Amino acid sequence: MERKEFVEACLRFLKESRNYSSLDDEILRKSITFVLSSEMPLMKKLDKVKSTRSKFFKEVLSKAKARLRKQALVYFPSEAKSPSLKERKEIPEPVLNEISRINPRRFVDLGCGLNPLFFPYSRFSVERYLAIDINKQIVKKANDFFQSKGIQGEAVAADIKAFNFDEVFDVAFLFKLLDLVDDSGHKKAEMIFTALKAKMIIISFPTKTLSGKSMTFSRRTWVEKMLSRLKHQFKIIETENEVFYVVSFLGRAN
Numbered sequence: 517m518e519r520k521e522f523v524e525a526c527l528r529f530l531k532e533s534r535n536y537s538s539l540d541d542e543i544l545r546k547s548i549t550f551v552l553s554s555e556m557p558l559m560k561k562l563d564k565v566k567s568t569r570s571k572f573f574k575e576v577l578s579k580a581k582a583r584l585r586k587q588a589l590v591y592f593p594s595e596a597k598s599p600s601l602k603e604r605k606e607i608p609e610p611v612l613n614e615i616s617r618i619n620p621r622r623f624v625d626l627g628c629g630l631n632p633l634f635f636p637y638s639r640f641s642v643e644r645y646l647a648i649d650i651n652k653q654i655v656k657k658a659n660d661f662f663q664s665k666g667i668q669g670e671a672v673a674a675d676i677k678a679f680n681f682d683e684v685f686d687v688a689f690l691f692k693l694l695d696l697v698d699d700s701g702h703k704k705a706e707m708i709f710t711a712l713k714a715k716m717i718i719i720s721f722p723t724k725t726l727s728g729k730s731m732t733f734s735r736r737t738w739v740e741k742m743l744s745r746l747k748h749q750f751k752i753i754e755t756e757n758e759v760f761y762v763v764s765f766l767g768r769a770n
């Protein structure tokens with residue numbers, strides 16, 4: 517099989533599956549080509565593949581699916597088995613207290629998942645809640661929710677790596693997202709963080725592994741080093757399953 521034909525055949529299989537059909541073709545293609553390119557032994561077998569029933573085809577397909585799940589691109593929290601992917605249902609009180617300090621009205625929630633469904637809107641005078649997620653199913657759920665509750669919210673399906681961050685916000689949430697945006701290193705994560713215009717940015721990470729075990733070192737040293745290098749003050753709040761970095765910089769958004 518030609519590489520292109522192979523990729524398109526894999527793509528068709530992914531599109532037929534409910535869990536993957538809500539992702540853009542380009543994202544699915546990327547995952548397939550990543551598996552092909554990162555594994556030379558797989559590449560060598562490509563010309564021997566005659567049909568989609570071949571063992572090799574199935575192997576690539578399952579690796580592409582695993583990659584999408586690992587990036588949490590195929591993400592349905594209520595179905596998630598791992599506490600690191602399950603929704604938290606509420607933002608912890610100490611984090612909400614930090615948010616309250618700046619009396620915010622404009623929120624942006626990146627890689628929102630189902631977070632918009634659990635946000636305590638009544639605690640704040642919300643003028644705008646922009647929720648961004650790459651998964652169209654999640655975006656639809658959030659928009660349906662905003663509409664049914666009359667919340668000034670908007671959910672947008674987009675890849676935050678290619679998002680235009682011109683709008684200014686009071687608070688930006690980067691909950692359980694930054695681990696997922698880079699294949700190696702933290703360049704894209706830093707690019708997203710520095711592009712955001714907000715008075716307060718809250719970054720969080722799961723502190724449990726996919727199998728549910730507590731991580732030996734739950735804090736993310738790379739974030740702490742990045743924030744110190746960029747000369748930002750931050751506060752750490754740890755809960756049972758998550759670590760939050762609250763970075764406030766009044767002035768940056770102006």
Ligand SMILES: C[S@@+](CC[C@H](N)C(=O)[O-])C[C@H]1O[C@@H](n2cnc3c(N)ncnc32)[C@H](O)[C@@H]1O
Pocket residue numbers: 587588589590591600601602603604626627628629630631648649650651654674675676677690691692693696697
């Ligand atoms: C682990 S979940 C966290 C969800 C939510 N922020 C929370 O804390 O419960 C990661 C979310 O980020 C989304 N996501 C992953 N990569 C993304 C990207 N490049 N652009 C936009 N959303 C992304 C996934 O679809 C998923 O909903």
